[in-house]
Amino acid sequence: MADTPPPLARLEGVRKRYGDTPALDGIDLSLHAGQVTALLGANGAGKSTAVGLLLGLLSADAGDVSVFGQAPGSAAVRRQCGAMLQSAGIPERLRVRELLELVRAGYPRPRSIVDCVALAGLDGLLERRYGRLSGGQQRRVQFALAICGRPRLLFLDEPTTGLDIEARQGLWSAVRELVADGSAVLLTTHYLEEAEALSDRVAVLDAGRMLAQGSVGEIRARVSLRRIRCVSSLPAGAVAQWPGVREAVREGDALSIAAEPAEPVVRRLLEADPALRDLEIRRAGLADAFLALTRPALQEAA
Numbered sequence: 001m002a003d004t005p006p007p008l009a010r011l012e013g014v015r016k017r018y019g020d021t022p023a024l025d026g027i028d029l030s031l032h033a034g035q036v037t038a039l040l041g042a043n044g045a046g047k048s049t050a051v052g053l054l055l056g057l058l059s060a061d062a063g064d065v066s067v068f069g070q071a072p073g074s075a076a077v078r079r080q081c082g083a084m085l086q087s088a089g090i091p092e093r094l095r096v097r098e099l100l101e102l103v104r105a106g107y108p109r110p111r112s113i114v115d116c117v118a119l120a121g122l123d124g125l126l127e128r129r130y131g132r133l134s135g136g137q138q139r140r141v142q143f144a145l146a147i148c149g150r151p152r153l154l155f156l157d158e159p160t161t162g163l164d165i166e167a168r169q170g171l172w173s174a175v176r177e178l179v180a181d182g183s184a185v186l187l188t189t190h191y192l193e194e195a196e197a198l199s200d201r202v203a204v205l206d207a208g209r210m211l212a213q214g215s216v217g218e219i220r221a222r223v224s225l226r227r228i229r230c231v232s233s234l235p236a237g238a239v240a241q242w243p244g245v246r247e248a249v250r251e252g253d254a255l256s257i258a259a260e261p262a263e264p265v266v267r268r269l270l271e272a273d274p275a276l277r278d279l280e281i282r283r284a285g286l287a288d289a290f291l292a293l294t295r296p297a298l299q300e301a302a
């Protein structure tokens with residue numbers, strides 16, 4: 001498309017092995033300004049490796065890695081990137097204010113400390129030593145350090161692990177603000193509702209291969225699984241055995257069924273129980289789509 005601006009960062013045909021372990025096997029991924037891209041995948045799928053390559057912490061065995069049109073990792077590129085990684089290596093004796101000042105000094109146009117406190121929810125923590133903070137408070141400080149340089153490209157590797165609900169929602173709204181200002185964000189997460197809530201694009205990795213990329217809607221549309229819910233006295237155990245039913249569970253007076261395809265199952269439900277009521281059918285959520293894409297038994301149907 002002629003109007004699409006070039007991506008801020010890109011992996012093209014990238015391969016990376018650790019000894020005998022293939023971590024990435026021919027991956028393409030583009031990160032665009034003003035977009036959150038969620039990189040999803042089970043443990044060991046290769047997400048952190050992709051982040052490490054884009055940050056210049058690792059080098060690819062084959063393929064191309066570019067950030068702002070250059071090789072990653074140079075000082076000029078780093079000054080436009082922020083990262084919140086799984087292992088932070090932050091000096092524990094320093095106070096939060098000292099950490100922020102130290103990291104801000106490395107950027108040409110840093111955010112004010114007041115802004116960082118507001119965006120990351122650090123009220124009352126500035127004079128505390130990092131090592132004395134709770135796990136969730138430390139994650140918030142790590143987020144502040146990632147965004148304090150006003151990065152054009154922000155890497156968030158499982159940023160909300162260990163955060164309480166309020167802190168998680170605070171981080172989500174901060175990410176939305178940064179993206180509205182034009183930053184590109186690469187988010188890795190195991191929380192699919194987080195990917196659904198935040199991301200413009202989703203990329204699904206499985207054992208180093210890219211299984212699917214697209215908007216949340218496109219990924220959901222890749223699977224024909226449907227969720228059926230109805231009030232019925234039919235036994236869930238029997239319905240679970242019907243062709244096309246992947247799961248049937250009772251929830252009070254309702255039956256909740258995952259089916260693929262849905263239509264024959266709905267027909268059979270209506271025939272089997274004339275008293276059936278409150279029938280609802282909805283498309284699978286991102287979590288269902290993710291499982292269908294990454295579970296080998298279901299891949300054919302995806």
Ligand SMILES: Nc1ncnc2c1ncn2[C@@H]1O[C@H](COP(=O)(O)OP(=O)(O)OP(=O)(O)O)[C@@H](O)[C@H]1O
Pocket residue numbers: 018019021022023041042043044045046047048049050
């Ligand atoms: N330093 C390393 N040495 C050897 N193998 C490694 C190393 N780092 C990662 N791996 C292997 O490479 C593969 C991809 O790992 P990676 O950390 O990128 O996955 P991930 O998707 O980030 O996983 P998680 O969700 O658990 O963080 C895994 O099989 C992992 O065991």
